[in-house]
Amino acid sequence: MKDQLKEFTPEERLTIAIGMPKAGHEGDGHVIVLGMSEAGFAAMADGRTHTVVLHSVGIPVSIVISRGTSADLKGALEKTDLPILDERSKRATRQ
Numbered sequence: 001m002k003d004q005l006k007e008f009t010p011e012e013r014l015t016i017a018i019g020m021p022k023a024g025h026e027g028d029g030h031v032i033v034l035g036m037s038e039a040g041f042a043a044m045a046d047g048r049t050h051t052v053v054l055h056s057v058g059i060p061v062s063i064v065i066s067r068g069t070s071a072d073l074k075g076a077l078e079k080t081d082l083p084i085l086d087e088r089s090k091r092a093t094r095q
Helices: 038-046 070-078
Strands: 015-019 031-035 050-053 062-065
Touching: 031 062
Parallel strands: none
Antiparallel strands: 015 031, 050 062
């Protein structure tokens, strides 16, 4: 069995801020800001991922941040047991 990866130190952890929509503007959605130090980015070199689950604050979103190639990212997503919708090959167009 693969060894357990170590926990992130306080210096390596993400900083998270969530902006709630103003009353009457709930359709505008939330603004989520993620901050990562250089130490946090470097710490992912051993395969660890930063995972943010926002369900407890009423936002049905989970965020997984991985460092590496597209194949590494796919491997990290597969570990979450969540359905994967890979939209990287599609390009958004503006009108």
